[in-house]
């Protein structure tokens with residue numbers, strides 16, 4: 001057999017390439033078939049859904065952030081309120097004649113109205129000139145006579161009951177005051193200073209057992225000192 005002349009070979013190649021091109025064309029026209037249209041629609045739908053989800057996510061994040069901000073603002077307002085009443089308790093304490101420790105107490109009702117105040121002092125008619133603010137002589141110790149700030153506040157109340165009231169006191173209540181506060185059914189005790197002594201430890205034990213919550217409040221720097 002003679003080898004095919006070049007022109008024939010080229011013609012054969014062209015036909016082959018045309019044939020394969022035709023197949024390719026057929027294939028590509030097949031990809032524009034209903035299947036590929038469905039695929040395109042599906043992709044479009046998915047893209048839309050993705051965008052909707054992203055928008056929803058963003059909205060959720062914004063709402064969450066708003067809720068967090070709102071909570072933080074509420075907590076800040078509450079703290080400011082506690083600090084304001086404790087400042088009042090501090091001012092009240094300045095009336096005490098105890099040269100060593102002045103304690104002040106303010107009691108507020110559910111509407112945040114002050115219903116009573118008290119500070120540590122000897123009972124009415126118990127003369128400071130006769131009874132001294134001393135601790136040296138065990139027979140004449142001030143602790144035998146003094147009425148605590150909380151006790152005075154409970155006694156001085158200008159309402160029928162202290163149920164659900166809130167107590168603000170500059171020093172943590174001792175065991176005796178804790179007894180009275182529990183019996184008065186107050187809701188919560190906020191205080192400034194604490195002491196690690198037996199009457200105060202016993203008080204904590206009792207308050208916790210009676211489920212009367214207490215919380216120490218820290219005053220903002222520079223605002224706690226009251227110039228008089």
Ligand SMILES: Nc1ccn([C@H]2C[C@H](O)[C@@H](COP(=O)(O)O)O2)c(=O)n1
Pocket residue numbers: 098100101102103119120121135146147148149150171172173174177
């Ligand atoms: N929660 C409290 C604790 C103490 N007091 C009074 C009682 C005394 O007058 C004074 C403490 O005297 P110190 O032992 O520091 O010489 O504070 C009170 O009213 N309420």
